[in-house]
Amino acid sequence: MxxxxxxxxxxxxxxxxxxxxCATLFLRSSxxxxxxxxxxxxGETVHLTCPLPRPATPRIEWFxxxxxxxxxxxxxxxxxxxxxxxxxxxxxxxxYRVDANNxxxxxxxxxxxxxxxYNCTSRQDQQTxxxxxxxxxxxxxxxxxxxxxxxxxxGHYSCESEFSGNYQPKLDWHRGPDNYWKSVDKFEVRLAxxxxxxxxxxxxxxTTFTCLLKFGDVIKECSVNLTVxxxxxxxxxxxxxxxxxxxxxxxxxxxxSPTPEISFEPALDPGxxxxxxxxxxxxxxxxxxxxxxxxxxxxxxxxxxxxxxxxISFSVKDDVGGDSETGDGGKKGQSTQSKASSSSGxxxxxxxxxxxxxVIIVAVVFCVRLRKDKKPTKxxxxxxxxxxxxxxxxxxxxxxxxxx
Numbered sequence: 001m002x003x004x005x006x007x008x009x010x011x012x013x014x015x016x017x018x019x020x021x022c023a024t025l026f027l028r029s030s031x032x033x034x035x036x037x038x039x040x041x042x043g044e045t046v047h048l049t050c051p052l053p054r055p056a057t058p059r060i061e062w063f064x065x066x067x068x069x070x071x072x073x074x075x076x077x078x079x080x081x082x083x084x085x086x087x088x089x090x091x092x093x094x095x096y097r098v099d100a101n102n103x104x105x106x107x108x109x110x111x112x113x114x115x116x117x118y119n120c121t122s123r124q125d126q127q128t129x130x131x132x133x134x135x136x137x138x139x140x141x142x143x144x145x146x147x148x149x150x151x152x153x154x155g156h157y158s159c160e161s162e163f164s165g166n167y168q169p170k171l172d173w174h175r176g177p178d179n180y181w182k183s184v185d186k187f188e189v190r191l192a193x194x195x196x197x198x199x200x201x202x203x204x205x206x207t208t209f210t211c212l213l214k215f216g217d218v219i220k221e222c223s224v225n226l227t228v229x230x231x232x233x234x235x236x237x238x239x240x241x242x243x244x245x246x247x248x249x250x251x252x253x254x255x256x257s258p259t260p261e262i263s264f265e266p267a268l269d270p271g272x273x274x275x276x277x278x279x280x281x282x283x284x285x286x287x288x289x290x291x292x293x294x295x296x297x298x299x300x301x302x303x304x305x306x307x308x309x310x311x312i313s314f315s316v317k318d319d320v321g322g323d324s325e326t327g328d329g330g331k332k333g334q335s336t337q338s339k340a341s342s343s344s345g346x347x348x349x350x351x352x353x354x355x356x357x358x359v360i361i362v363a364v365v366f367c368v369r370l371r372k373d374k375k376p377t378k379x380x381x382x383x384x385x386x387x388x389x390x391x392x393x394x395x396x397x398x399x400x401x402x403x404x
Contacts, residue, residue: 034131034132035117035132035133035134036132037133037216038216039138039218040135040137040138040218041110041137041140041220042111042112043110043140045110046107046110047105048104048105048118048120049131050062050102050105058079058123058124059078059079059124060078060079060080060103060120061075061076061078061079061120062076062077062078062103062105062119063076063118064076064116064117064118065119066092066113066114066115066116066117066118067091073119075087076096077096079100079103084098086098105120107135110135112139112162112163115136115137115163116134116135116165117134117135118133135165136163136164136165136167137163138162138169138213138215138218139161140213141159141171141211141220141221141222142160142222143158143222144157145157145158147224147225147226148227149228149229150200150230151201151202151228152201153199154198154200156197157183157195157196157197157198157209157224158193158194159171159173159183159194159195159211160191160194161192162190162191162192163191163192163215164190167216169214169215170192170215171185171193171194171212172212172214174209174211175207182196183195198226200226202230202255202257204226205226206225206226206227207225208225209224210223211223229302230256230257231301232255232256232297232298232306232307233254233256233308235254235295235308236253237250237251237295238251244315245282245317246287246316246318247284248281248282249272249280249281250279250280250282251278252264252277252279252295252297252310253277253278255276256299257301259276260297260298260299261297262296263278264278264280264293264294264295264296265293265294268281268293269282280293286316287318288317288318290313290314290315290316291313292311292312292313293311296308296309
């Protein structure tokens with residue numbers, strides 16, 4: 001409530017009247033039910049429009065209740081007839097721009113100090129129209145926390161953001177991209193803060209904790225990547241079986257942080273390697289023999305070297321003629337070879353049968369023609385008896401009987 005008094009000094013009355021008018025403008029602009037709330041992040045650019053019905057010759061003005069040092073609003077911009085422009089005496093005038101056509105106020109490189117009320121006024125005769133904005137400003141979220149820990153240690157994590165004005169940003173922690181992570185608010189003046197404690201375990205290694213800042217429609221985030229150191233464990237050899245074939249692969253893998261180094265003893269033909277695993281291939285020199293291979297995984301945690309060993313014993317068979325344990329590769333080789341042998345035998349047999357049939361047909365045709373040429377008729381022999389069949393005829397007859 002304003003307390004006014006009437007002074008008997010006539011020289012003070014104009015000043016008192018100015019104070020009352022400016023105080024009235026302040027009260028109207030800051031309690032306007034139609035005031036629009038604008039949320040901004042420090043460092044961004046904000047645009048405030050002035051959607052007011054304008055007369056033919058308007059007088060447009062922008063004021064703020066941010067940089068004023070007394071109850072009177074601070075003029076940012078005025079346009080009356082041909083005279084228009086930013087007030088040169090305004091302390092933040094270098095970051096203000098006003099469009100000469102639609103009178104939109106642009107605030108560049110918004111700072112926390114820019115939070116507050118901004119008014120656009122349109123004046124004509126005795127009528128004044130207002131468009132009020134409340135600018136709320138928040139800083140970017142800042143994540144802090146322990147990034148490197150041993151299993152069993154406890155780390156502290158916090159997310160904070162400065163803000164100014166009457167509106168506070170909302171902070172939430174998430175584990176991974178979507179999973180909400182329980183945390184608590186820490187209240188400080190002009191500082192939004194949310195924190196949690198974590199006792200690290202092996203399953204937390206490689207986890208990303210993300211803090212989401214929600215400020216109106218604006219969303220920003222920051223994150224902390226956690227690395228948990230723990231000794232090598234979970235050593236696995238794959239596959240486990242009694243016999244292998246030449247060039248088959250044996251793979252060894254293990255978990256640990258830092259990533260374990262893996263080797264084989266004795267060192268056989270080197271195979272492939274990857275993140276936390278290594279493989280070897282069975283050499284041909286072990287064909288028909290029994291062998292034992294040991295997998296060794298090591299890593300260094302807190303200056304201590306941790307080693308885990310595991311071995312496998314097996315026999316080695318050639319890739320041809322192996323039993324069912326030779327694996328898919330051996331089975332496929334044997335199947336391919338048997339199919340190839342069957343196909344070759346069928347082709348050779350067909351060729352031999354075809355040649356024999358061709359020889360028989362040629363012999364039959366030759367003998368038939370020879371018989372026709374040498375066989376005498378009854379007139380030529382004077383009715384004499386026919387002579388016994390020739391050798392060729394006998395062969396022809398036998399061939400025909402065989403065919404029948």
